[in-house]
Amino acid sequence: MRNYTQTKACDWREQLVINKRKTIGVIGLFILIYLAIGFLLDLYAHNGFAPGNFTNVFNALFTLKIIPWATITMGGIAIVALYVTFALHDRLMLLGTKYHKITSTTAKTPEEQQLYNVVEEMKIAASLRYMPKIYLIDADYMNAFASGYSEKSALIAITRGLMQKLNRSELQAVIAHELSHIRHGDIKLTLTASVLSSIMLIVVDILFYNAIFGGMSNRRQGGGNKLVLIVILLRYVLPIITVLLMLFLSRAREYMADAGSVELMRDNHPLARALMKIGQDHRDNSQSYKKEYGQTQHEDLRRAAYIFDPIDAKIDPVVSFTSLFSTHPSIAKRLRALGFKISS
Amino acid sequence: MKAIIIILIIAAILFFWFIGIYNKIIHQIEAIRNNKKQIDIQLDRRYKVFESLINVVKKYMNYERTTLKDVVALRGQAQKATQSGDEKSRMAAEDGISKIASNLSLVFEQYPDLKADKNALQLQEEIVDTENKLAFSKQAYNDSIEKYNATKKSFFESVVVGACSSKLNFDFAYWSLPEEDIKKQEEYKVKL
Numbered sequence: 345m346r347n348y349t350q351t352k353a354c355d356w357r358e359q360l361v362i363n364k365r366k367t368i369g370v371i372g373l374f375i376l377i378y379l380a381i382g383f384l385l386d387l388y389a390h391n392g393f394a395p396g397n398f399t400n401v402f403n404a405l406f407t408l409k410i411i412p413w414a415t416i417t418m419g420g421i422a423i424v425a426l427y428v429t430f431a432l433h434d435r436l437m438l439l440g441t442k443y444h445k446i447t448s449t450t451a452k453t454p455e456e457q458q459l460y461n462v463v464e465e466m467k468i469a470a471s472l473r474y475m476p477k478i479y480l481i482d483a484d485y486m487n488a489f490a491s492g493y494s495e496k497s498a499l500i501a502i503t504r505g506l507m508q509k510l511n512r513s514e515l516q517a518v519i520a521h522e523l524s525h526i527r528h529g530d531i532k533l534t535l536t537a538s539v540l541s542s543i544m545l546i547v548v549d550i551l552f553y554n555a556i557f558g559g560m561s562n563r564r565q566g567g568g569n570k571l572v573l574i575v576i577l578l579r580y581v582l583p584i585i586t587v588l589l590m591l592f593l594s595r596a597r598e599y600m601a602d603a604g605s606v607e608l609m610r611d612n613h614p615l616a617r618a619l620m621k622i623g624q625d626h627r628d629n630s631q632s633y634k635k636e637y638g639q640t641q642h643e644d645l646r647r648a649a650y651i652f653d654p655i656d657a658k659i660d661p662v663v664s665f666t667s668l669f670s671t672h673p674s675i676a677k678r679l680r681a682l683g684f685k686i687s688s
Numbered sequence: 689m690k691a692i693i694i695i696l697i698i699a700a701i702l703f704f705w706f707i708g709i710y711n712k713i714i715h716q717i718e719a720i721r722n723n724k725k726q727i728d729i730q731l732d733r734r735y736k737v738f739e740s741l742i743n744v745v746k747k748y749m750n751y752e753r754t755t756l757k758d759v760v761a762l763r764g765q766a767q768k769a770t771q772s773g774d775e776k777s778r779m780a781a782e783d784g785i786s787k788i789a790s791n792l793s794l795v796f797e798q799y800p801d802l803k804a805d806k807n808a809l810q811l812q813e814e815i816v817d818t819e820n821k822l823a824f825s826k827q828a829y830n831d832s833i834e835k836y837n838a839t840k841k842s843f844f845e846s847v848v849v850g851a852c853s854s855k856l857n858f859d860f861a862y863w864s865l866p867e868e869d870i871k872k873q874e875e876y877k878v879k880l
Contacts, residue, residue: 454810461817468730469824471723471832512816610827 347687348620354612354683359603366596367533370589374537377585378422381544381578382415388551388571389414398570418547425539430493433535437491437649438501440641442482456480459507462516463500466523469608476500476526480507483640485633486622489649490522491531498526509625510618517605517615521651524604530597534648537593541586552579594648594671599681612682620686622652623675647671709848713856716836720860723829727863728770730822731782735763737818738789741811758788776866783869789819826863833860 383405390401390410404410448464451457463478472495479501486506492498500522510518525531555575606612626633637643637654647653653672672678676686762784769778839845840857849856865873 454813457810458813458817461813461820465817465820465824468726468821469828471719471726471828608824 348616348679348684349687350612350683351685352683354603354606354681356603356606359681360600360607363596363600363603367593367600370593370596371533371537374540374589377582378418378540378544379415381547382412382418384574384578385414385418385547385551386410386412388554418543422540422543425543426536429535429539430532433491433493433531436642437489437499437645438479438481439645440643441501443479443501444482446478446480455507458512459502459515462512462519463523466516466520466608469520470523470527472498472523472527474498476523478502480504483636485629485636485654486510486625486652487654488518488522488651489646490525491649492526493532493535495526500526505625506622510621513609513611513614514618514621517609517611517618518651520605520608521601521615524601524608525597525649528597528600528604530601531649533597534590534594537590541590544586545583548575548578548582551575590648591671595673598672598678602678602682606682612684616679616682616684619652619675619678623656626652626654626656706848709845710852710856713836713839713845713849716832716839717856717858720829720832720836723825723832726825727822727829730818730825731766734785734789734818734822737811737814738785741815744811758784762788775861779863780866780869783865786819786822789815830862833862836860 386405387398387401390405391397401410405412446456446460448460451460459480460478463476467475474496476490476492476495476498477500479499481501481503483503484505485503486509488500488502488506490498490500500519502518502522506518507515552575555572602615605615609615633654647655648671650672652675653670655670656672656674673681679686762781766778766781766785769775769781837860840849
């Protein structure tokens with residue numbers, strides 16, 4: 345077990361400000377890219393890539409002399425897609441797990457009662473108006489996540505392993521972290537970013553195939569080259585950019601939730617201990633957890649939402665491009681932000 | 689003509705901005721009031737929990753029957769103080785009950801029989817829960833005051849508050865211990 349020492353006080357107010365600024369930057373960039381893609385589509389639709397045409401069409405679109413229908417349509421699609429995702433999301437998140445709901449009357453064991461009490465306490469500290477739904481996932485690994493697009497539909501799910509292996513104040517810190525995700529609106533934020541990036545990638549894909557296969561006829565007119573170049577570049581670079589942006593966003597929001605947990609607890613030690621325990625527990629049981637994560641279906645849905653990304657412990661439930669990077673800062677970095685230093 | 693339109697647009701923007709700030713501050717004030725009531729709710733809940741708790745403890749030992757009387761007396765003081773609006777003596781009475789709670793926790797540690805009782809165990813969790821809820825509701829109350837004060841005093845907002853001072857400008861007191869209590873708590877040492 346590694347040790348940690350407190351090196352400085354945890355300034356959660358500062359952490360919140362820093363990461364709020366990061367979020368505004370990322371979301372601003374996202375919207376800009378989205379609009380740029382729409383603009384590109386409009387340029388394409390108005391044959392702006394024909395020789396000599398580019399500046400004319402560009403200016404006309406930019407000054408709104410031509411209504412940019414493609415951009416507007418993309419905006420509309422985004423709104424509908426977001427609405428549908430928000431409506432279905434909280435049920436999607438539990439997909440593949442064995443879980444049951446805990447209420448004040450259905451809590452069977454003292455542990456479950458304690459879990460309910462702890463959530464209620466943190467709800468009071470955060471002065472939320474609604475009690476979040478609590479789900480207990482029947483799994484040995486230690487993890488937790490929050491979901492729901494508003495305070496009203498918020499849910500917190502934690503695994504049995506987490507409930508049993510953490511003491512009261514550590515459990516409270518984890519719950520405070522999850523509640524902070526809810527009150528900071530993180531679920532809405534990351535969902536919006538991921539829906540926008542999916543639509544963007546689809547649009548670029550459509551443009552790509554159009555440019556490749558429609559490119560022949562365009563080239564005869566002699567104007568397609570510029571477009572083909574841009575679109576090919578976009579098709580391979582944009583996915584990387586969006587993934588990096590999403591990771592940056594997700595990490596910033598993790599730091600914020602950690603700071604929010606300290607804000608509610610007014611104590612940084614319980615969260616630090618909980619994070620150390622969760623990380624250590626994943627390393628100790630990596631073999632059995634690998635199997636357990638692997639057997640749970642749709643694990644990729646929850647990865648970014650978990651308090652601890654299994655990939656940090658080299659447990660990789662879904663092998664994909666994004667698995668190369670963790671959605672979370674490393675435990676050491678998170679502890680440093682909380683004012684601690686790990687020494688082995 | 690153009691100048692008039694521009695001035696009108698700017699006036700409209702300012703107007704809606706003003707309304708936005710006004711509404712935000714009203715929400716913050718109501719949040720403070722609600723959070724204050726939340727403290728009362730938690731205090732009331734604590735009284736009921738402790739009554740049943742002391743009844744369980746009584747079965748095992750003659751644990752100062754006076755304790756129950758103390759709680760009832762402090763409770764009476766607190767209620768009287770609330771009615772007369774005397775915040776200070778009310779807080780003092782409530783803090784008295786808090787001290788009894790920590791004594792009760794010590795009693796639990798000393799009696800293994802009591803520790804083994806399932807009912808008592810649940811009640812012990814209940815004490816921690818109750819005290820936490822009370823502490824967190826006080827914290828939430830103070831947090832909402834901090835938010836309100838910071839908004840009220842920042843620039844632009846302060847102009848709006850100045851313009852509607854009777855509706856927006858209040859001086860809420862943070863929930864805190866009286867000075868002499870702070871001194872006493874600071875000098876407190878555990879005697880082993």
